[in-house]
Amino acid sequence: MASVIYLTTRCRNLFLTLLFGHPLSTHAQSLEPLWANTTYSLISSYRAITSAHEAALPPNNGPGSGRRKPTAAHNELKKVLTRFRQVLSSEDTFYRDLISRLVGFYQLQPLAREYLSAVSIGCPNVIENGNGGVEHGLAPPMSADERREKLGLVYKALICLGDLERYKEQYDERARREAREGRPAAQLQEKYGKAWTYYEVARALVPDDGSAFNQLAVISTYVGDDFCCVYYYFRAMAVRIAFKNIGQILDKFLGKLYERWAARIVRRRQGLPGQEGEEQDSEEMLDATGEMKRDLLVLAAILYRRQG
Secondary structure (H helix, E strand, O other), X not given: OHHHXXXXXXXXXXXXHHHHHOOOOHHHOOOHHHHHHHHHHHHHHHXXXXXXXXXXXXXXXXXXXXXXXXXXXXXXXXXXXXXXXXXXXXXXHHHHHHHHHHHHHHOOHHHHHHHHHHHOOOOOOOOEOOOOOEOOOOOOOOOHHHHHXXXXXXXXXXXXXXXXXXXXXXXXXXXXXXHHOOOOOOOHHHHOHHHHHHHHHHHHHOOOEOHHHHHHHHHHHHOXXXXXXXXXXXXXXXXXXXXXXXXXXXXXXXXXXXXXXXXXXXHHHHOOOXXXXXXXXXXXXXXXXXXXXXXXXXXXXXXXXXXX
């Protein structure tokens, strides 16, 4: 793991050299390569290590079996999760600092300060020159439209921060232990509140990009809100820069909703009971608003997929 961290650090330094040393380079127009080749590669490595350690745990007898003394495998997993969360916290600090650097470098304070204050990210002060005008940052002179285009870098960094918060919650040692023991978890809406805030700020900063909408849909799947999920998937599609492959993602999700509805109709006609685990979708558990939302999603699936 040390070699992975060393290589990603060297790679990150190269990307930072491009971003701030060669801002006109085509390789300095997006943070996606920085995220994919450094942060996400680290996350992927730790996720694989975590999965391997969890697979090595002794079988759990489920809820009500009583808490047992932690084994060596449990202790090793706890150490891995602790290191993982330390890495996530370090990455969080990096992207928050990167946003401040980008805002100062491109003099984006008037465009970004109001939004970044919602997530407590400071903006360097705009420096005035002796003639009463604004002193430009180190970046080459840019027009107002070109400067607005640079908000895309800040936008992507906010998405990265939201993703880091999601991973922090997903790989919280206590929450994963409670899940293995069958104990109820904390309210999901509260768990992913920080991630949701970062995505909302990103959405407000650059409303023409679909990435933030897609990430909001992802969190909606965590909390089991199909209606919000479909809504955000449509929003991720109906913008100038639609999220990559959002059409296929939405089609797959609506297909599952349609198949669930069709299976329920068949069972009802045959007088069969509902399947196990479907109680939350039964008519007895839904109020009038819930039924309306469910039926509207089915209608959306029929119209979008042209079936049924």
